[in-house]
Amino acid sequence: MTETVTLEVTRYRPEQEAEPTTQTYEVPFRKDWVVLDALNYVKDRLDGTLSYRWSCRMGVCGSCGMMVNGEPKLTCAAFLTDSLPGPIRVEPLQFFPIIRDLVVDLTDFLKKLKRVKPWLVREKEKPLAEGEYRQTPEELDLYQQFSMCINCMLCYAACPVYGLEPSFIGPAAIALAQRYNLDSRDQAAPERMEILAEHGGIWECTFVGECTKVCPKNVDPAGAIQQYKLASATDWFKSLLLPRGAR
């Protein structure tokens, strides 16, 4: 007898149905399989019409994020053994519009990411002849944790603030803003602060803290946001108390 496990997978075929439905598949249980392996088994052997995103199978590309039993997870890192005896519920990342089956629309996230300028900004580039911008290991250490983000959006799917207030710029974008703010080669921290201190920025965050718990790369977006709030509040107090020259 081969052991099997049941998958309850969200299906949404906009040309056929107005709302998502659930389809059940029986897949073989293997202890070295992750949810993504089970989905690939469905796609290859049972139902070729199932749509979902994946690429690297090793927690680097950030494409295979889905809700597994109600929790945002990279399906390439969610072992079947952790969800026994099943059934295992596989749904698209919550709070995002569903395009088809398990595929969600990323447009909103990508727009927000671009707004925080996640790249090195210099007031004036120095000439090439002067060489590269050098950095010490200590300077690297300041931001390295935040640079591990793979844009998998699990933090957005874990954030009820994003669900309730879609204008919230969101955990990953703020963590990445902080990643560049803390980089000794970057000079755009004041510009980013302007964007993030506005409506939809850091002050929307009520510190639920779930973004940090679901992050597969230990980026700690919740930490980044609270540190940002502290910096923003400190700036405000300084502008209130200090004369213009000393700020």
Place this chain on the structure above:
Amino acid sequence: MSGPVRYTLHHPKWYRRPVSVWWWLESWRYAKFVLRELTSLAVAWFALLALWKVRAIATGPEAYAAFLTRLQSPFWVGVNAVALVFVLYHTVTWLNLAPKAMVVRVGGERVPDRVIQGMNYLLWAAVSAAALWVLERG
């Protein structure tokens, strides 16, 4: 499948799942968060109580005595006991989260979370002891 498929180019027919008003009951983690937010009502309650006390003291000895007698009724003792539990929960979770916002570096190394939490608890204990000393003396 009935009829031809109609798509508008570059405009997928999204489905947006509505977020229920009861979203915070759907998982224990969210419920815990909302519970923590609600404990701030207990904090506000103690602040109000302190204001009432000040008003009673300002009004005179009889008003203050009436205020104290009222607080000794089982109902108010119960309310304040529950509020105290909430305030303690609020304080402990608050102090535990402090290292998330406070990044302190000494000699290039980040001070471990435990140390930041420890310092916060020590400060809390010191301030409480000072307040108690002032109250007991009076």
